[in-house]
Amino acid sequence: MTTVPAPEPPREAGPSATTPAVRIRRALPRDVGAVRDLVEPYAQRRILLAKELVGYYEAVQEFVVAEDDTARVVGCGALHVMWSDLAEVRTLAVHPDARGLGVGHALLEALLQHARDLGLRRVFCLTFEVDFFAAHGFVPIEGTPVDAEVYAQLLRSHDDGVAEFLDLARVKPNTLGNTRMLLHLT
Numbered sequence: 001m002t003t004v005p006a007p008e009p010p011r012e013a014g015p016s017a018t019t020p021a022v023r024i025r026r027a028l029p030r031d032v033g034a035v036r037d038l039v040e041p042y043a044q045r046r047i048l049l050a051k052e053l054v055g056y057y058e059a060v061q062e063f064v065v066a067e068d069d070t071a072r073v074v075g076c077g078a079l080h081v082m083w084s085d086l087a088e089v090r091t092l093a094v095h096p097d098a099r100g101l102g103v104g105h106a107l108l109e110a111l112l113q114h115a116r117d118l119g120l121r122r123v124f125c126l127t128f129e130v131d132f133f134a135a136h137g138f139v140p141i142e143g144t145p146v147d148a149e150v151y152a153q154l155l156r157s158h159d160d161g162v163a164e165f166l167d168l169a170r171v172k173p174n175t176l177g178n179t180r181m182l183l184h185l186t
């Protein structure tokens, strides 16, 4: 569990400098409703992958959330392990009121630290937010960064996110315009 200090005051016009501190912590099953409410508007705009409510409960142990000093969940993100050395950052979302204040950065850093703690070497993401991820060391890639044997194993997954990672035809409409990015952890 990490406590994130109060974000720096906005550098330009933006939310008030009185923005409360946020705390990054593991998501609990009771957070699922708030996480779904956070993600849903972005999913409707096809920025994030839509999920059924049951899907959030199934994945809750992959999630961290950011809560403000009123215990309101203002951000979330997940780390999904793909293979022995590889995971994907998923469902990173910050409430529109809280964007541009460092909450997304704090969530992503927590997920990347979790990846390091798990002994992973590489983290993938599929995103429209290329500059944000590039600022954290991700670089755009082409194709799927696994060998043919691992690719064949991953094809056995029923997970839509894995299908997107593999760039399968059935999920191409979900991924149009997204950039595939990879980070090598240090």
Ligand SMILES: CC(=O)SCCNC(=O)CCNC(=O)[C@H](O)C(C)(C)COP(=O)(O)OP(=O)(O)OC[C@H]1O[C@@H](n2cnc3c(N)ncnc32)[C@H](O)[C@@H]1OP(=O)(O)O
Pocket: 007, 008, 009, 010, 011, 012, 014, 042, 047, 048, 089, 090, 091, 092, 093, 094, 095, 098, 099, 100, 101, 102, 103, 104, 105, 106, 125, 126, 127, 128, 129, 131, 132, 135
């Ligand atoms: C793998 C995936 O999940 S891809 C999907 C990613 N999610 C989305 O696209 C959903 C919609 N977007 C969002 O929810 C958010 O904008 C995110 C998650 C992309 C980023 O979260 P935010 O909290 O807005 O990001 P954060 O504030 O940490 O950083 C954004 C920018 O604001 C800047 N910033 C940070 N703190 C402050 C501050 N106090 N004042 C002004 N700017 C600031 C950062 O430096 C950064 O600038 P940069 O992009 O030039 O480096």
